[in-house]
Amino acid sequence: MPFDHYDWIDKREILTYEEICRVVRLAVPLGVRKIRLTGGEPLVRRDLADLVEQLAGIAGIEDIALTTNGSSLSRMAGALRAAGLGRINVSIDSLDPERFRRITKRGDLDEVLKGLFAARDAGLTPIKINAVIERGVNEEDILPLVEFGREHGFVMRFIEYMDVGTANAWRLERTVPKAEILERIGARYPLEPIGRGEGNAPAVDYAFRDGKGTVGIVASVTEPFCGTCSRGRLTADGRLVTCLFSRTGHDLKARLRSDAGDDEIREWLAAVWAGRADRFSADRLHAIQSPDGYDPEQHDKIEMITLGG
Secondary structure, eight states: OOOSOOOOOOGGGSOOHHHHHHHHHHHGGGTOOEEEEOSSOGGGSTTHHHHHHHHHTSTTOOEEEEEEOSTTHHHHHHHHHHHTOOEEEEEOSOSSHHHHHHHHSSOOHHHHHHHHHHHHHHTOOSEEEEEEEBTTTTGGGHHHHHHHHHHHTOEEEEEEOOOOSSTTOOOGGGBOOHHHHHHHHHHHSOEEEEEEGGGTOSSEEEEETTSSOEEEEEOTTTSOOGGGOOOOEEOTTSEEESSTTOSOOEEOHHHHTTTOOHHHHHHHHHHHHHTOOOOHHHHHHHHHTSTTOOOGGGOOOOOHHHHOO
16 A cells, blocks of 8 residues: 555445355356455455355355455464465565565565465465566566575466556556566576466466476556456445446445345346446557557546555
């Protein structure tokens, strides 16, 4: 959370665990099979393991994952695994403690690494490490992160620096493209392409030719995947968001807290999803390649700390 000032949400405006689980139960007949808990930072939510346990008990849910900054993971990994959490992604943009602190503003790399290994000891697998690569900031961390993952059995996920929200002052020249990331890795550790998991995963996966695992790259900027995206997002305050780069969301909470029945809300969910026309990343690439170029300041978007990854 990089800001000096936050717009705090009154606790009464945040969805309860019962409301979250109701949404999931209604979404299962529409095809939802996987749930990811993200943030902001999901581990700040009190009794998160209780939510995981409730979600794990919903018929039709096959996979529950979590994305975290790892700062509280060491003391929570065991309880989350016991509650039914299956997989975990931990955000680590650098293995250099000082650079890590500069990027995160306040992060303690030792605590995050402690949490990473606690998650492995608890049996969470696979464990993926997410690293956003930004030009002039941490491109030199690509190989050290690859080697760390290979040594300890973690799967690296490199993510192109994107204009999520409006606060990160994104510029195209600060994006290290997928092709360059692959070139840096492949020069040391030759790779073979695998493709997208299930055909619609955000990352394109590659296997190390020596058999020591895989690495994935999320290339929303240079290789948009809008056409296969199947991810909807539910914000903490109850908005249904159909794209990571949305300007706003659909007010689901108002329906949950009205006298609307399950069938009515499920029909509304289906209509919102069927009516979506989100192609922001594809439109951004088209604009980048056009004579007029792309101006990120002309595109207001929900901030990442509100929307989640």
